[in-house]
Amino acid sequence: MRVLVVEDDDRVARGLVTALRHAGYEVHRVSTVEDAVRAAPVDVVLLDLGLPDGDGFDVLRRLRREPGTAVIAVTARGEERERVLGLRAGADDYVVKPFGTAELLARIEAVLRRTRTARAEASAPVLRVGGLTLDAGTRSAELDGEPISLTRKEFDLLALLASRPGEVVSRDLIVDQVWHTSWEAPSRTLDTHVAALRQKLGEQRVRIETVRGVGYRLVG
Amino acid sequence: MRVLVVEDDDRVARGLVTALRHAGYEVHRVSTVEDAVRAAPVDVVLLDLGLPDGDGFDVLRRLRREPGTAVIAVTARGEERERVLGLRAGADDYVVKPFGTAELLARIEAVLRRTRTARAEASAPVLRVGGLTLDAGTRSAELDGEPISLTRKEFDLLALLASRPGEVVSRDLIVDQVWHTSWEAPSRTLDTHVAALRQKLGEQRVRIETVRGVGYRLVG
């Protein structure tokens, strides 16, 4: 289990690293948000919101792109500006300096427990439907042995459908799982991506059927 | 574990309900604070603070009367008036629209952990009558193993009848449950849909009987 510590104060950082290593984690430490993004992917990020560089939002967003990466925000007491509050809300959890090792470890455990499902899915090996093969690990796809290139959203969407071959997946559920919003905006975004996938899948055995008024289904 | 969604925007509410159901919760949805109080007790209440009616304080107080009921406030971004801030402080937690499903679920989990430790299981909603199988989750239907395609209204109607096999379901109740209007317009709409269903069910063991002057009954 890999933990990334993003902290510019050397003294604090050294203490954290020692404690975490002792607890059995593989620990990396960086001082800037730039390096933080580069160090991904890891399982847990301890992100100090008081870093001098970067506005934080960007880091969070980029770290979030890797599913299964949990973020714990670290803030100093009294550092309650709007920006920090917002960032804290974007993290999976937060701790306030100064904090004890026991509390920190407990929060890491809790966060890991909560994101276990997402991480397991992220490492789910291979989905096969008809001549279609999806490798969740490398996010690559093959159709009848020929590799096809899928964009991020296309892959997520197709993987979701492929995880329930033959079953109808409702539009609401798709939007929920792929776009991570709870409701669908009044736009044709989903349809557009379905169209792109159909194009790439071509006239193969596997195809995406639409179930009017409900959602889509992958048959092969 | 029962969750009550108090939300007046239909689109938002539907998305929320879908996401929560998928996560295994028993979900109820109401649009007004009045109905919210009536729907109690539940385990968690998602309370939209932007509702047009009621002043909110009263709702919170009444919901709180039932111990063990957690309240998560839902606010729109920028809706930072004094009233809202106060209400938010009175809730166990709050989320700001638009929020991701993962975040919402995590907060619900956290709140539940704080208030209780029990958890419940969700049951697979599958209806069986004779050779007919209705899967409410995928909204798919099978007749003697053969999948049959039903439109939305057809599915809703058949599911309602199948939920009370052998029992007569009154026209009024059907109109209420399937069309969500309290009285039947003087038209042949319901009959038309029954006719379509009979056509699709064919000469099978399961059939829709009409009970003159009352309603319909599904027998198999």
Next chain:
DNA sequence: CCGCGCTATTACCGGATTGTGACGACACAC
């Protein structure tokens, strides 16, 4: 800063689904 690929949004179209009302058939009571 620029360009490029990916994603989101928008307007429009066509077809499927749903609603409507006229009409006839049927059941039931007398």
Next chain:
DNA sequence: GTGTGTCGTCACAATCCGGTAATAGCGCGG
């Protein structure tokens, strides 16, 4: 058998929904 009211059937209209393509916006790397 007749009357009354309910239901079935049908053709058509209204509406909903998803497909498509053009366009705008965003993130990312140069």
